[in-house]
Amino acid sequence: MIEMHDVWKTYADGTEALRGISIKVNPGDFVYVVGPSGAGKSTFMKLMYREERPTKGQIFVNGFNLERLKQRKIPYVRRNIGVIFQDYRLLPKLTVFENVAFAMEVIETPKRTIKRRVMEVLDLVKLKEKAGSLPTQLSGGEQQRVAIARAIVNNPAVIIADEPTGNLDPETSWGIMKLLEEINLRGATIVMATHNKEIVNTMRKRVIAIENGRIARDEQRGEYGYED
């Protein structure tokens, strides 16, 4: 569950990125966040995983009020949110296995559990045979699948994906979408910012459009609605 109540974000230089956002995303929802460049989509996403803090307003994720969070609860909240970026952000010197295992090591999961679970998610993203490869030895689509494996390995209730197909060709992008759909069907809530018109118009999920820092549309089975 994600809720925002009248959330505002003004950056240090005075840019008003968000101007009064209120939304509710229910468990198991799949939501596309669309809007023109600079509209505030990434800022909206960053607030949900606490990369940025709001200037005003309240944000609840998985029942936690992010603004009232005790320092020691932050790792617990982060563990329950998987984040996927346009540029993958894998650790270049670690193998595929190690990149995914890392997310479990930081929360001190026993070694044997890590091995079993990492191979399980690598199987899900169809990369078991690449477990020993380095990120540079993989294609863009494969790297994004590793990033997805890393995002889901701790079984988070919420997945935040900021333009996950932004660097990928159409066919590879569809592979990534199928995977995210499968993860959603297994119960995860997914919020995905995208400029991919074809994907949004084909999948027909909830669409939240942000323009000028405000919610311009919020439709079930919505459309992309822009020409780019």
Ligand SMILES: Nc1ncnc2c1ncn2[C@@H]1O[C@H](COP(=O)(O)OP(=O)(O)OP(=O)(O)O)[C@@H](O)[C@H]1O
């Ligand atoms: N750290 C920052 N400091 C100052 N201004 C920022 C910062 N990050 C973003 N902005 C500004 O806030 C506004 C919203 O940016 P944001 O990245 O959220 O937009 P976006 O909708 O994700 O854009 P895009 O589709 O191009 O990725 C823009 O005017 C941007 O220049």
